[in-house]
Amino acid sequence: MPPKAPIPWHCPSCRSFSTTTTRRQLRPENPNYIAIPQPPQQTLVHKPFIKGRLPVPRDIFAGAEGKDKASPEWLDPHTKPPSKDVQAKQGSREEWKSKISSMRRQNLREGLTSLKARRDTEASRLKSKSDRNQKARHEALTRPEREDDRLTAPSHGLDLEHLYKGFIPSSPGVRPDPTRDERIERMRANVAARTEASRAERASHLNTLYMNARSFIVTPAQLDSAVDEAFGTPENPVRFTGSFDGSAIEVSGNGASVWASGKPDRVQDMLNRANNVGGKSAFDGMNPVEEVNRKRITRIAEAFTGGKMDDGEAAKRYGA
Incomplete structure (x- = not known):
């Protein structure tokens, strides 16, 4: 009974469910799923991977004891024909051995001669290339400076020793x-x-x-005093009552508040005091001449003492 033919196996993930056959089917995880143009690499040299390790080629011309293996002095003794000319029958083993020996001598002579010629050609090529590189390097080192390099060089070329001695x-x-x-x-x-x-x-x-x-405030006693002054004590807390005067709304009640001593200045009040407009100036509630004299004496006192002074201390000391 002849063996059965093997059933061809198809990849389930590559199976097409369409009636139209496709030439190429890639899954989304494939890096070639999206076609990306590749840049040309004309200078890329293809180097196929060589499996294993190649042995180091030996020097076939070594071991000649100072003689050239491609010269007649070495080849003649090693490729000398047999001294006796044996007349072998045609088709016999002796005739076959004679032909093989003659071919071996001829291959040895031709192989050594061609290898020597190839080695000399490669050595000559490498020497000429090295000579060209050495010549180009020597020309680049001894080449005079170009005019554009001389004009754009950061060095001025002056004699620094002569300049420093001046x-x-x-x-x-x-x-x-x-x-x-x-x-x-x-x-x-x-x-x-x-x-x-x-x-x-x-x-x-x-x-x-x-x-x-x-x-x-540097001590706990000073901190307690400042807190009591701002918020009052538990027995006598700071309280406030207020009313609406058209400019601000003050809440009435019995709770403690930091605004019991008065409402803070508005931005408009500060601007009016700085610009001295609208009846709201820096001299509200006091004589303008006295305020000017007080500030003037404060500046004079600071100039005399050489430091900052409070307005009250300056007025007390210098009679403002």
């Missing part, structure tokens, strides 16, 4: 800038002025910090 009066060289001393003195004065301004600003900041530090 700044020493006892040595000859290029004369220094005649205005050099004046420029140096001006720069020193600028540096001193900046240093003094920085020192004065730092001293002013320290003095302002010292003046403002008198109202800093």
Whole structure:
């Protein structure tokens, strides 16, 4: 009974469910599912993968004891025909062995001669290529500088030693800038002025910090006193009552509030006080002349003392 023919196997994922046959079917996870044009690589040399490791080719001309294997001095003794001319029968084993020996001698002579010629040709080609590279390198090293390179080079090509010696009066060289001393003195004065301004600003900041530090809260007792002053005590909390006067709404009630001492200034009030318009100026509730004199005396006191002073202290000390 003859064996059954094998049933061809088809991949289930590649099976077509359409009546029209397709030449190519790829799943979405295939990297070639979306056709992406590839850039041409004309310079890419195809190097097929060689399985295994190839042995290092040996030098067939080594071991000749200083003789050239392709020369007649070495080939003649190794390819010498037999001394006895044996007349073998045609078609016999002796005739076959004689032909094989003659062919072996001929192949050895021709093989060594052709390999020597090929090695000499390759060595000559490599030597000529090396000579061309050495010549091109020597020409590039000894080539004169191009004009565009010379004009655009960052180096000025001056004699620096001669230039530096010019700044020493006892040595000859290029004369220094005649205005050099004046420029140096001006720069020193600028540096001193900046240093003094920085020192004065730092001293002013320290003095302002010292003046403002008198109202800093640094102890728990001061914190309790400030909290009691702002919010009152549990027995006598700060309370407020208010009314609507057309400019602001104040809530009435018995709860504690930080606005019991008065409502804060609006933005418009601050702008009017700064611009002195609309009857809302910095002199509201006081004599304008007294306010100007007070600020003037404060500035004079700060100039005398060299630091920041409160308006009240300046007025008390200098009689504002």
